[in-house]
Amino acid sequence: MSGSLAIRPLRREEIPAAVALWRRAGISLTLSDRPEELARLLDHNPRTCLGGYEDGRLVATALGTFDGRRANLWHLAVDPDRQGRGLGRAMMEALEAVWRDMGVVKVTMFTVEMSNADVEGFYHRLGYRTRNDIFAMSKILREDDGPPGTKGDPLARPPDGARDPLDRPPDGEDAP
Ligand SMILES: CC(C)(COP(=O)(O)OP(=O)(O)OC[C@H]1O[C@@H](n2cnc3c(N)ncnc32)[C@H](O)[C@@H]1OP(=O)(O)O)[C@@H](O)C(=O)NCCC(=O)NCCS
DSSP states (O other), X not given: OOTXXXXXXXXXXXXXXXXXXXXXXXXXXXXXXXXXXXXXXXXXXXXXXXXXXXXXXXXEEEEEEEOSSOEEEEEEEEOGGGTTSSHHHHHHHHHHXXXXXXXXXXXXXXXXXXXXXXXXXXXXXXXXXXXXXXXXXXXXXXXXXXXXTSTTOTTSOOOTTOOOTTSOOOTTSOOO
């Protein structure tokens, strides 16, 4: 059960704690997860980027967005030692309540990686259905984000051995 879980909007100053949580939970991080990108996401979506807290500790996140037409979800994560206790469901139910209040008609998720197919069952339990009639496309719009399909691509996992895209480059190298 998640009786002691408090859910509220994630704050800018909690971004480092959120990144640490995502690393523990195995969430793929890309250049779009640099602090300035995440701060902008929170600024644009102040009601729907949620943190879940137990005893004041960040143990879950669900970064919802709403573009005026469709809602989308990024980085749903529960700390590994808290998984399987209803926290993921609680985060999604809280987010859906906010989305409903904002008038959202439909949630479309583009973010489930094929390498994380096990999570499909979780979403099915919450009423989401898998779409086999559509596929995802992406295009990098900033040169510093690297070519499509590599570390800058939010739909791709960084290749093994690649430098962590969130790390600062060594002196003398171009910024990622
Ligand atoms: C996916 C994740 C958020 C689920 O959170 P959780 O707290 O472990 O899940 P819950 O305990 O709330 O489970 C909710 C329901 O889904 C079911 N469920 C959970 N994981 C499941 C799975 N892999 N397959 C089938 N059902 C699953 C539970 O049995 C439960 O069912 P019920 O409420 O009807 O009894 C969590 O496992 C996680 O952080 N995983 C790593 C990061 C990740 O993959 N995020 C998703 C990116 S798309």
